[in-house]
Amino acid sequence: MPPTSNEWLDPAAAAPDATARFYDAVAPGYDAQVDGRTDVDNLRLREAFCQRVAAAAGPGASILDFGCGTGIDAAWYAARGHRVHAYDLSPGMMAVLRERCSGEIAAGRITTAAGPLEAMERALGAGDPVAAIAANFAVLNHVQDPGPLLQRLAVHLQPGSALVANVLNPFYGRDMRHGWWWRSALRSLGQGAIRMEGRVTTYRHFIGSLRRAAAPAFAIESVCTADGRSLFGSLGANHLFVQFRRRS
Numbered sequence: 001m002p003p004t005s006n007e008w009l010d011p012a013a014a015a016p017d018a019t020a021r022f023y024d025a026v027a028p029g030y031d032a033q034v035d036g037r038t039d040v041d042n043l044r045l046r047e048a049f050c051q052r053v054a055a056a057a058g059p060g061a062s063i064l065d066f067g068c069g070t071g072i073d074a075a076w077y078a079a080r081g082h083r084v085h086a087y088d089l090s091p092g093m094m095a096v097l098r099e100r101c102s103g104e105i106a107a108g109r110i111t112t113a114a115g116p117l118e119a120m121e122r123a124l125g126a127g128d129p130v131a132a133i134a135a136n137f138a139v140l141n142h143v144q145d146p147g148p149l150l151q152r153l154a155v156h157l158q159p160g161s162a163l164v165a166n167v168l169n170p171f172y173g174r175d176m177r178h179g180w181w182w183r184s185a186l187r188s189l190g191q192g193a194i195r196m197e198g199r200v201t202t203y204r205h206f207i208g209s210l211r212r213a214a215a216p217a218f219a220i221e222s223v224c225t226a227d228g229r230s231l232f233g234s235l236g237a238n239h240l241f242v243q244f245r246r247r248s
């Protein structure tokens with residue numbers, strides 16, 4: 001999980017290779033750290049997110065799990081009959097997925113790719129575009145400018161279909177009580193996101209910035225919390241579900 005407090009502050013880190021190194025290092029303990037936490041409701045968030053993606057894809061339809069991590073969601077989708085393309089920047093996270101999902105991979109229900117984005121593009125190749133793209137638990141928050149990435153992802157998604165992202169709420173009330181949130185916000189003025197420096201850097205994108213970054217390939221269709229509250233009632237939520245619709 002990216003930091004939600006200043007516990008990991010370390011201005012030395014940035015860039016995708018630093019992100020990959022960070023996740024390679026945390027991969028063995030990731031599941032316990034994220035889904036095993038008792039102080040936050042990550043399991044409920046994950047279930048609500050996966051349900052949303054499965055509904056967007058339609059029964060049995062193919063899903064690209066972008067930034068799939070250790071494969072918790074990929075296993076969930078595959079168990080419900082979806083064909084899953086799992087991709088992650090971090091080979092370490094992918095190694096955990098490959099162990100978790102060895103049966104599904106052997107059966108061809110999950111395909112995998114790790115490393116630079118080109119690895120995903122090669123793996124998807126000229127195959128049929130997927131019915132939905134998922135990006136759970138702050139994957140897009142590691143990308144400073146999601147615009148070029150979203151345009152490249154759109155190529156692999158059926159026109160009219162959805163990309164569903166779980167992103168960190170830039171205006172999470174509990175974070176806003178801390179000085180580090182205000183210092184980060186001030187340093188990030190005019191950048192379209194609040195940049196949080198740490199062992200891994202995150203960018204808490206404003207919804208308006210995401211909307212601009214997504215065009216022309218996508219429009220934002222909805223933004224809500226895991227329990228369905230609208231953006232205007234989201235101060236108490238650390239995570240937002242953003243649903244992008246690929247333009248036809």
Ligand SMILES: C[S@@+](CC[C@H](N)C(=O)[O-])C[C@H]1O[C@@H](n2cnc3c(N)ncnc32)[C@H](O)[C@@H]1O
Nearest residue numbers: 001023067068069088089090093136137139142
């Ligand atoms: C907080 S983890 C979430 C993992 C998984 N989606 C989950 O729900 O548990 C963020 C993941 O995004 C991946 N990631 C970060 N930047 C990425 C990028 N540009 N392309 C693909 N994956 C990326 C990381 O390697 C990491 O596995």
